[in-house]
Amino acid sequence: MANVAVIGAQWGDEGKGKVVDWLASRAEIVVRFQGGHNAGHTLVVGDQTYKLSLLPSGLVRGKLGIIGNGVVLDPQALLDEIDRVAAQGLKVTPDTLRIAENTPLILPVHPALDRAREAARGAGAIGTTGRGIGPAYEDKVARRAIRLCDLAEPDTLSAKLDELLLHHNTLLRGLGAPEFAKDELLSLLNGWAPRLLPFAEAVWERLDEARRANARVLFEGAQAVMLDVDHGTYPFVTSSNTVAGSAAAGAGIGPDAIGTVLGIAKAYTTRVGSGPFPTELHDEVGRGLGDRGREFGTVTGRRRRCGWFDACMVRQAVKLGGIQGLALTKLDVLDGMPQLRVCTGYRIGGGEVVRRLPGAPGAQAAAEPVYEEMEGWSGSTRGARSYADLPATAVKYVRRIEELDEAPV
Numbered sequence: 001m002a003n004v005a006v007i008g009a010q011w012g013d014e015g016k017g018k019v020v021d022w023l024a025s026r027a028e029i030v031v032r033f034q035g036g037h038n039a040g041h042t043l044v045v046g047d048q049t050y051k052l053s054l055l056p057s058g059l060v061r062g063k064l065g066i067i068g069n070g071v072v073l074d075p076q077a078l079l080d081e082i083d084r085v086a087a088q089g090l091k092v093t094p095d096t097l098r099i100a101e102n103t104p105l106i107l108p109v110h111p112a113l114d115r116a117r118e119a120a121r122g123a124g125a126i127g128t129t130g131r132g133i134g135p136a137y138e139d140k141v142a143r144r145a146i147r148l149c150d151l152a153e154p155d156t157l158s159a160k161l162d163e164l165l166l167h168h169n170t171l172l173r174g175l176g177a178p179e180f181a182k183d184e185l186l187s188l189l190n191g192w193a194p195r196l197l198p199f200a201e202a203v204w205e206r207l208d209e210a211r212r213a214n215a216r217v218l219f220e221g222a223q224a225v226m227l228d229v230d231h232g233t234y235p236f237v238t239s240s241n242t243v244a245g246s247a248a249a250g251a252g253i254g255p256d257a258i259g260t261v262l263g264i265a266k267a268y269t270t271r272v273g274s275g276p277f278p279t280e281l282h283d284e285v286g287r288g289l290g291d292r293g294r295e296f297g298t299v300t301g302r303r304r305r306c307g308w309f310d311a312c313m314v315r316q317a318v319k320l321g322g323i324q325g326l327a328l329t330k331l332d333v334l335d336g337m338p339q340l341r342v343c344t345g346y347r348i349g350g351g352e353v354v355r356r357l358p359g360a361p362g363a364q365a366a367a368e369p370v371y372e373e374m375e376g377w378s379g380s381t382r383g384a385r386s387y388a389d390l391p392a393t394a395v396k397y398v399r400r401i402e403e404l405d406e407a408p409v
């Protein structure tokens with residue numbers, strides 16, 4: 001079994017795109033299985049920087065890209081992205097990209113509702129990317145989503161739009177936001193149809209063929225385990241399952257096809273958006289990490305919150321996500337810091353120490369990190385290609401993370 005799934009082991013932005021790009025050279029197919037254009041994967045290839053949100057990263061390496069049914073697909077965002085990369089010399093055609101015909105679509109009603117609800121939450125906002133991800137998944141589960149294959153059936157589209165608008169306009173009206181007209185959405189959908197339908201197919205058949213031909217498949221996760229709708233810091237999460245198990249259902253293949261699960265973690269921690277973050281640093285040290293690590297969101301440009309490496313949380317992500325090995329990124333951002341800290345557990349309410357982030361929001365907010373102090377290093381780790389190239393204390397830092405997280409780095 002040579003397939004690999006790559007998932008985030010923290011709150012996203014661990015550098016999954018870079019690792020997927022590196023692994024893509026050994027794969028024939030790269031599959032996105034959850035999330036949507038809330039993701040931002042930055043790939044630097046030669047003199048080009050590609051910022052991908054929906055397109056599977058393997059496309060850049062000439063591999064077949066598949067968007068699975070577990071994704072929520074904004075047609076306009078996809079077409080814009082295809083045009084954008086075309087301007088960089090990367091041609092995306094139905095020969096290089098296939099999209100599951102049963103993929104639910106994001107329509108303009110979804111970001112409108114996403115933003116209206118965030119505005120109504122005020123100080124309690126989740127800090128979503130405002131892309132309509134949550135509302136689109138809600139519609140899927142509520143069985144009123146318009147899916148890619150519906151674009152080929154005008155009668156289905158018309159009836160589904162009636163149901164969709166009854167629901168969304170009622171909510172938008174209640175929130176004091178502008179409503180949507182059926183004609184407008186119908187003409188948008190009809191405009192997208194001829195450009196999108198050539199990409200649509202039953203991708204499960206292609207994946208089954210790939211399995212029988214022993215073709216290597218790379219499953220490209222978006223977001224991260226701590227943003228998982230079940231296992232993350234709910235409600236400050238995204239609306240999909242981000243664990244490796246999600247790759248099977250979100251692509252249309254059995255769980256045995258997932259293969260090795262690689263978790264990506266940053267050598268410190270970042271988070272964008274609201275929600276608990278036990279090891280967050282509000283001081284110069286945190287700002288330093290953000291500046292040196294250039295921690296600004298790819299999608300929204302927001303400044304990311306920064307803090308110490310939380311080994312307790314990553315251990316939890318390893319267990320929940322099915323992670324068999326970790327790739328640790330951005331170690332060089334820690335270069336020159338004399339003293340480092342690693343969180344090994346949480347003290348709850350000043351008393352008991354636990355090795356798990358509690359489930360309830362109040363308990364999560366009250367979880368105080370318990371730290372282990374570690375010596376930093378003064379030399380540079382940039383460009384190191386083996387452990388022998390790293391300062392001894394940097395090796396110690398990585399080895400300690402392996403121990404605490406019960407996964408090899």
Ligand code: IMP
Binds near residue numbers: 011012127129134
């Ligand atoms: P949504 O996915 O837009 O609904 O946002 C929900 C939460 O997930 C917010 O805290 C976002 O900042 C976060 N989020 C969503 N996508 C990403 C990502 O690709 N990287 C990091 N955070 C993300």
Ligand code: MG
Binds near residue numbers: 012040
């Ligand atoms: Mg990102």
